[in-house]
Amino acid sequence: MPENKIYIFDTTLRDGEQVPGCKLNTKEKIEIAIALEELGVDIIEAGFPISSPGDFQSVAEIGKVVKNAVVCGLSRAVQKDIEVAAEALRTAARRRIHTGIGTSDFHIKSKFNSNRDEILERAVQAVKWARNFTDDVEFYAEDAGRTDNEYLARVVEAVIAAGATTVNIPDTTGYCLPHQYGEKIAFLRNNVNNIDKAILSCHCHNDLGLATANSIAGVAAGARQIECTINGLGERAGNTALEEVVMVIKQHQASLGFYTDVNAKMLNPLSRLVSDTMRMPVQPNKAIVGANAFAHSSGIHQDGFLKDAQTYEIINPDEVGAEGSRIVLTARSGRSALAHRFQKIGFEFNRNDIDVLYQQFLQVADTKKEVHNEDLDALATAYQKSVVV
Template identity: 85%
Template sequence: MPSNKIYIFDTTLRDGEQVPGCKLNTKEKIEIALALEELGVDIIEAGFPISSPGDFESVTEISKVIKNATVCGLSRAVEKDIETAAAALRYAKYPRIHTGIGTSDFHIKAKFNSTREEILKRAVQAVKWARNFTDNVEFYAEDAGRTENEYLARVVEAVIAAGATTVNIPDTTGYCLPHQYGEKIAYLINNVPNVDKAVLSCHCHNDLGMATANSISGVIAGARQIECTINGLGERAGNTSLEEVVMVIKQHQCLDLHTDIRAEQLNPISQLVADVMRMPVQPNKAIVGANAFSHSSGIHQDGFLKDSQTYEIIRPEEVGAETSKIVLTARSGRSALAYRFRKLGFEFNRNDIDVLYEQFLQVADAKKEVQDTDLIEMAAKYQPEVAAAIS
């Protein structure tokens, strides 16, 4: 597809919910689905309808309330799965059935005890079944990351001919290196004659910590959809992080790519998902972690205070985060200390700061982080009236 828009396919409610302890009820799923639509997500994978009555109900109810985004239901390459997905999606304004089968020799031989030719037939049949219900059909070639490229190209060509409008190329085990995944997408674009009739999609797992890099490599090579989750939630080590790929694309304008995501909502929805799914975000998580815009090293603090761009490539407000933080620790310097005193309302000259800094280091060595109450106590000896006003 020639467009430079990257479609964002969010699977927080399906792949993300597979994290142990993150099971959601229908009400919780609807709350997150509405937030995803407001965020600007193009496709919401609402669940795996045949997996349980509860998941069927959730997909059905989400289909009723989502008005702008496509609502997607997952299925295996099984007729009953596909019929059940279609039934759950019957109220969706823009329904999509996502069906597929494993294509690597690991899956063909060990999982299915089958042959490449038989899997190819099953893939085509699944797409044809899905096309009986909707013209928006996505096919996933599970474990495409470890599938031999020539065979994968045969499968992709066949499912597009059968009516698939999106073809998902999952790195299911997070095995690929970024250049390998990009080369795989490029191979398909260059060797599948009808590839222009469908969108190629990146669905990368994070087992080796490369899900975001692989997804970006995939869209650089020509894929036009990224499948991802809020906070990178997902089975095992997780999926591609929505907030990361969105901001990579936004920051690197040289890629000439864009999404429709409202970036200022990234931190709020991150917190919503963390709260509802009872899965805290790691503090050093890119974009949405508590420390993403915090500075504690003296060298960093000094540079940041002179020009924030010395150590921040994203402004916190761009992604709906609070303001940048100067965290005072034993590694902090005089400029950060003076800054924090000024924020509290104290005005000290350089000599005052030199004296206060020695006291500060004693406190900092005894504590992980120096708080405002500690600073007020130090400053009260020199400017008691200001300290009293603040207290």
């Protein structure tokens, strides 16, 4: 395993599909799974096989078409769950069973009416059941973000000893601050005797808007897998956004020292595919893939951007498959942006012309959210006629 590679575990088809209204049929799941493999993700969590006959079928069909990525099925720490997941994954060339149980006292006491020792036993047993079907077993310690670190270390050591090859440390409720999540990963790296036998994985939720920051803190502290979704889809406020962590790692490769195998040029096309298929619009200001990610409307920003794009863009739109940068004309825009747009639509004006046209432009802009080319064409045509007269 390359020490500086970060494995990308995509759970769009499982955790992402849990968003209300985002249910997919088998055909839609297969289309997205094929695209995810082309994107270069390492693991595709195809579904939760025991949850419904449809999900079982989807996992089985995805296993038939995905050849390079690992196909993963989720289960609870229940023997029947694991057996059903194994059966659904039987068609996959490379398969992983993802099983686990809640480890925080909130889950142990309120959800399971149990105790720490009993939960530890159930965790170990689940991994042993899964190992009967595959040597690629991932264990999730649900609500690890709020789990006592010393107890979490006991669980992690025990499940690795039982055969888990990846251990998922979910911040299930999105509670942790980045330094807290990073410290949790570091604690496990330093206090689990057999930690070298497994990969630690980050699975962070976005309830406080910290999913991406927490995932990056996790890999900086020693985790080597990030679990994420296209467009950050997922339960409640969503999961870590795949496009965000991939580009953070790429942009900061010199300081972080990591890489992924994701083809960044596919990020925007795949974002649109997922958005259209799941019928879930992407917020315009979404990082990397939002409609406004490469749009400039402030006069100061537009002037700097037109002189040198790097003054206000740290990513070239082409790098992530976006359609290009946009100069959006509003009442906040300046003369340089106006002159640039006039030139783009075929009008050449000098500075004095622009000074006059700018005042007319502002009158229009104050009445509209955005000034379009047809508005400018009308302004320019009227101005040229007035000058000739």
